[in-house]
Amino acid sequence: MLYPILVLINFVVGSIPFSLLLGKMFFRIDIRNFGEDRNPGPANAFKAEGLILGIPSLILDYLKGAVPLYFFISKFSLNPFIFVILSIAPILGHMFTPFLKFRGGKGITTTFGVWSALTLWKVPTFLGSIFLFFLIIKQFFKEKISDRLIIVTASVLLVVFVFFQFRDPKLTYVSILNSILLIFGQYKEEF
Numbered sequence: 001m002l003y004p005i006l007v008l009i010n011f012v013v014g015s016i017p018f019s020l021l022l023g024k025m026f027f028r029i030d031i032r033n034f035g036e037d038r039n040p041g042p043a044n045a046f047k048a049e050g051l052i053l054g055i056p057s058l059i060l061d062y063l064k065g066a067v068p069l070y071f072f073i074s075k076f077s078l079n080p081f082i083f084v085i086l087s088i089a090p091i092l093g094h095m096f097t098p099f100l101k102f103r104g105g106k107g108i109t110t111t112f113g114v115w116s117a118l119t120l121w122k123v124p125t126f127l128g129s130i131f132l133f134f135l136i137i138k139q140f141f142k143e144k145i146s147d148r149l150i151i152v153t154a155s156v157l158l159v160v161f162v163f164f165q166f167r168d169p170k171l172t173y174v175s176i177l178n179s180i181l182l183i184f185g186q187y188k189e190e191f
Contacts (some may be wrong), residue, residue: 001081007089013064014093019045019057039175041105065090067114080170087174106185126161148186155179
C-alpha cells in the first residue's frame with residue numbers, strides 16, 4: 001500500500017502549477033495569457049513579468065521534481081517498476097495537472113528536477129549543454145531552429161546518454177518515458 005501512496009504524492013506535488021499560482025497571487029495575472037501556447041509553466045512566467053516571476057517559478061517547478069523523488073528513493077527500497085513510475089510521476093503531474101483540467105505545462109523544468117534527484121548533476125548538465133548549444137546557434141548564427149526540434153533532439157539524446165552513461169535498465173526506462181512525454185508536450189496543444 002505504501003508504493004501507490006508515494007506515487008500519488010509525487011504526482012500531486014508535480015501537479016501544483018506554481019508559475020500560475022505565483023502570477024495570480026503576486027501580480028494578479030494569468031500567465032497563460034502571455035504565450036502563444038497558453039502554457040502554465042515558467043516560460044510564460046518569464047514572458048509575463050520577467051525575472052521577478054520567472055526565477056521563482058523555475059525554481060519551484062525544478063524542486064517539485066527533485067525534492068520528493070530524492071527523498072523517496074533515498075528512504076525506501078523500491079522495486080524497478082515502482083522506481084520508474086515514481087520517477088515519471090512528477091512530470092506527468094506537471095503536464096496533466098488535475099488542478100487545471102489536465103492541461104499543464106511541457107515538463108521541461110520538472111524533468112531537470114527529476115534527473116537531479118536520480119543522477120545529481122550528470123543528466124541535468126548534459127541536457128543543459130544541449131539547450132545551451134542550441135541557444136548559441138540561434139543567437140549567433142540567427143538560424144531558425146524551432147523549439148520543437150530542440151526538444152525532440154534533446155529527448156533522443158537523453159535516452160542515448162542515459163543508456164551509455166549508466167547502463168542501468170531502470171534509468172533507461174525512465175529516460176524513454178520522459179522523452180516520450182517531452183515530445184508529446186510539444187504537440188499536445190494540437191490534440
